[in-house]
Amino acid sequence: MSSPKRKTEELNDDVVKKARTSQDDNLESEIAQEMAFTEPSNTTPDSLINHEAAIKYWSSTEPTVNGVLGGYPQVSRIDLQGSGNFLAKLRRQSKHFSADKKLRRAVDCGAGIGRITEGLLRNVAETVDIVEPVKSFTDQANGKAGVGEIYNVGLEAWHPEKEGRGPYDLIWNQWCLGQLTDAQLVDYLKRLPAVLSEGGWIVVKENLSNDAAGNDIFDEVDSSVSRTDTKFRNLFEDAGLRLLSTELQKGFPKGLFPVRVYALVPR
Numbered sequence: 307m308s309s310p311k312r313k314t315e316e317l318n319d320d321v322v323k324k325a326r327t328s329q330d331d332n333l334e335s336e337i338a339q340e341m342a343f344t345e346p347s348n349t350t351p352d353s354l355i356n357h358e359a360a361i362k363y364w365s366s367t368e369p370t371v372n373g374v375l376g377g378y379p380q381v382s383r384i385d386l387q388g389s390g391n392f393l394a395k396l397r398r399q400s401k402h403f404s405a406d407k408k409l410r411r412a413v414d415c416g417a418g419i420g421r422i423t424e425g426l427l428r429n430v431a432e433t434v435d436i437v438e439p440v441k442s443f444t445d446q447a448n449g450k451a452g453v454g455e456i457y458n459v460g461l462e463a464w465h466p467e468k469e470g471r472g473p474y475d476l477i478w479n480q481w482c483l484g485q486l487t488d489a490q491l492v493d494y495l496k497r498l499p500a501v502l503s504e505g506g507w508i509v510v511k512e513n514l515s516n517d518a519a520g521n522d523i524f525d526e527v528d529s530s531v532s533r534t535d536t537k538f539r540n541l542f543e544d545a546g547l548r549l550l551s552t553e554l555q556k557g558f559p560k561g562l563f564p565v566r567v568y569a570l571v572p573r
């Protein structure tokens with residue numbers, strides 16, 4: 307899932323274990339068929355993304371921190387603390403924004419119920435816009451202090467350069483970019499510099515794939531992918547963005563996917 311997620315035993319590992327212990331000659335060919343079915347050869351993980359299925363899943367999820375964090379509400383506090391520290395470092399190094407004055411406008415992308423808006427962004431910016439396709443989630447944020455425009459749309463269809471209220475000093479994307487295909491993600495990231503103020507940052511904070519073969523991992527529960535660090539860096543490059551700073555989130559419970567935060571600027 308694009309939320310915090312426990313590392314899972316790969317189905318294929320189980321299948322291989324079965325093969326090693328079986329005496330049945332027919333089983334190996336059954337297993338080969340099963341593996342071919344679970345891992346179609348010409349299919350990239352992101353090509354399995356289905357937006358309709360994703361929205362159906364998220365729309366049936368309770369509009370709470372527990373719901374948007376996939377049953378790990380306890381990571382929210384440490385996540386927000388890590389993000390706050392990361393942002394504070396960016397601000398201390400900035401020539402454009404003084405660390406003791408609020409940013410003018412930020413946007414929380416794939417915002418869910420506005421967990422990050424409420425716990426971080428509205429403390430550092432005067433106004434925070436929200437982009438989130440699921441209305442039952444944004445209803446939780448609508449009307450709260452510091453919340454500006456709300457766009458009920460997926461990021462693949464959000465065109466801030468045409469309809470946005472930018473420029474934005476900070477564009478925050480967390481635990482939602484796995485809902486986009488690689489091509490949609492690059493197109494989306496390419497649209498952002500037009501609405502980023504001078505000296506502003508695009509922040510991406512996402513789970514990293516821990517696949518032993520270095521592949522992205524598709525999750526059918528919310529129809530999303532977890533990408534490798536290398537894939538993220540390549541896509542940022544393709545989108546014309548420069549990596550300014552990056553850190554691994556520390557302090558999450560053991561067994562969850564690693565989470566990395568990236569600060570990007572136009573090249």
Ligand SMILES: C[S@@+](CC[C@H](N)C(=O)[O-])C[C@H]1O[C@@H](n2cnc3c(N)ncnc32)[C@H](O)[C@@H]1O
Pocket residue numbers: 308309310357360361364374375376415416417418419420421422437438439440443459460461462479480481482485486
């Ligand atoms: C794991 S939740 C994270 C919410 C929020 N970023 C947070 O960290 O609390 C994933 C969010 O992505 C949203 N989402 C699903 N498809 C999306 C899309 N195509 N574009 C943007 N967000 C999407 C879901 O509705 C959900 O709110």
